[in-house]
Each structure stands twice: as structure tokens, then as C-alpha cells.
Amino acid sequence: GNSVTQMEGPVTLSEEAFLTINCTYTATGYPSLFWYVQYPGEGLQLLLKATKADDKGSNKGFEATYRKETTSFHLEKGSVQVSDSAVYFCALTASQGGSEKLVFGKGTKLTVNP
Amino acid sequence: EAQVTQNPRYLITVTGKKLTVTCSQNMNHEYMSWYRQDPGLGLRQIYYSMNVEVTDKGDVPEGYKVSRKEKRNFPLILESPSPNQTSLYFCASGRRGWDVDQPQHFGDGTRLSIL
Numbered sequence: 001g002n003s004v005t006q007m008e009g010p011v012t013l014s015e016e017a018f019l020t021i022n023c024t025y026t027a028t029g030y031p032s033l034f035w036y037v038q039y040p041g042e043g044l045q046l047l048l049k050a051t052k053a054d055d056k057g058s059n060k061g062f063e064a065t066y067r068k069e070t071t072s073f074h075l076e077k078g079s080v081q082v083s084d085s086a087v088y089f090c091a092l093t094a095s096q097g098g099s100e101k102l103v104f105g106k107g108t109k110l111t112v113n114p
Numbered sequence: 115e116a117q118v119t120q121n122p123r124y125l126i127t128v129t130g131k132k133l134t135v136t137c138s139q140n141m142n143h144e145y146m147s148w149y150r151q152d153p154g155l156g157l158r159q160i161y162y163s164m165n166v167e168v169t170d171k172g173d174v175p176e177g178y179k180v181s182r183k184e185k186r187n188f189p190l191i192l193e194s195p196s197p198n199q200t201s202l203y204f205c206a207s208g209r210r211g212w213d214v215d216q217p218q219h220f221g222d223g224t225r226l227s228i229l
Contacts, residue, residue: 044220105156
């Protein structure tokens with residue numbers, strides 16, 4: 001079946017540190033891949049996406065590249081800020097009733113200290 | 115403003131007392147879905163609806179009911195809540211199940227505590 005595995009948290013970094021959150025997936029066919037972010041007390045927001053192999057999604061300084069050969073979609077940011085503290089979810093699309101649904105990883109909590 | 119609105123945001127109640135969590139979207143989306151979020155488990159889909167009067171089970175439907183009488187509303191019903199349904203619940207909507215250019219929009223969540 002379709003599944004997403006992301007690194008266990010929590011992750012604690014100092015401001016301006018480099019961030020990597022690993023995400024690997026198992027899927028039939030060619031899913032699209034996403035990173036969602038959940039700030040404290042809020043719902044999920046789409047952070048970035050990639051729809052085919054070698055695509056790079058980017059937003060707010062975050063990047064992730066769709067690697068089909070390693071079935072990975074790792075999230076990176078060169079210099080994190082306190083405001084990046086949140087829970088990050090990796091997700092993929094899966095077929096559902098003639099349409100598609102999102103399958104989420106378990107989430108990784110990031111805390112950035114000043 | 116495009117919104118998915120859930121109510122209530124917080125609820126503490128007791129085992130067996132029926133409750134309904136409402137969800138409303140103003141984007142004319144066909145697809146709506148309910149998730150629960152639990153520590154260490156991420157988001158798991160409870161039920162989804164492809165359109166009015168069309169609903170189906172997700173991954174963890176036991177103990178829940180839904181209805182879709184109107185396009186904009188998708189209430190989640192717990193007929194006889196139990197403590198294992200204590201969780202953070204999210205409603206989401208999307209134009210057509212999922213669309214690469216129009217991903218699902220999520221509500222701000224409802225935190226349920228069943229004592």
C-alpha cells in the first residue's frame with residue numbers, strides 16, 4: 001500500500017541552523033509529494049509540492065526534491081528562524097474512489113530557539 | 115476569504131453523550147474529508163465525501179458517522195463517544211478529491227476530550 005515515513009522528532013535547533021527532515025515513501029504508480037506545516041493552534045497549510053521525479057518544490061526558504069530512485073522527498077532549509085517552529089508533515093497522493101486522497105506521515109515537530 | 119470552519123474548537127464531554135462537530139466550507143468544493151490527529155500517528159482519515167449524498171469510509175471510521183446533505187457542510191457525528199476518541203480533529207475540503215493545483219484546505223481543528 002501507500003505509506004510515508006518521516007524522521008522521528010522532536011527536532012530542536014538554534015536560529016540560523018541548517019534543517020533537514022527526512023521523508024521516504026512507498027507508493028504504487030507515480031504519486032505527487034507534499035510537505036504540509038502546522039503552526040501551533042492552527043490547521044495544516046501546504047508548504048511545497050512536487051508532482052514528478054526530479055521536481056524541486058520550494059517556498060519560504062524551504063526546499064524538497066522528488067527523488068524517485070531513492071523514493072525520498074527530504075525537506076531542507078538553510079537557515080531556520082524561530083517562526084519556523086511547527087509540526088511538519090510529509091504526504092503523498094493515493095487513489096480513492098476514482099479520485100485521490102492524501103496519505104500523511106506521522107509528523108515531525110521542529111522547535112527553533114533564539 | 116477561502117475558509118474551512120469547524121465548530122466547536124474545543125469540547126470536553128462525557129462518555130456516551132452524543133456530539134456533532136460541524137464543518138463548513140465556502141469554496142464550493144466537491145470533496146470533503148475528516149481526519150483525526152494523534153501523537154505518533156499523524157493524520158488518519160475517518161470519512162470522506164466526493165459530493166452531496168456521497169460518503170465513504172476512510173482508514174479509521176469506527177465510532178463515527180457523517181452526512182453530506184449540502185455541498186458546503188460535512189458534520190462529524192459521534193453517537194456514543196468513548197475516551198479513545200479523544201483527539202484533535204480536522205476537516206478538509208478540495209475541489210475534486212485532490213488537485214495538484216488546488217490542494218486540500220484544512221480547518222483549524224477541534225480538540226475533543228471524552229471523559
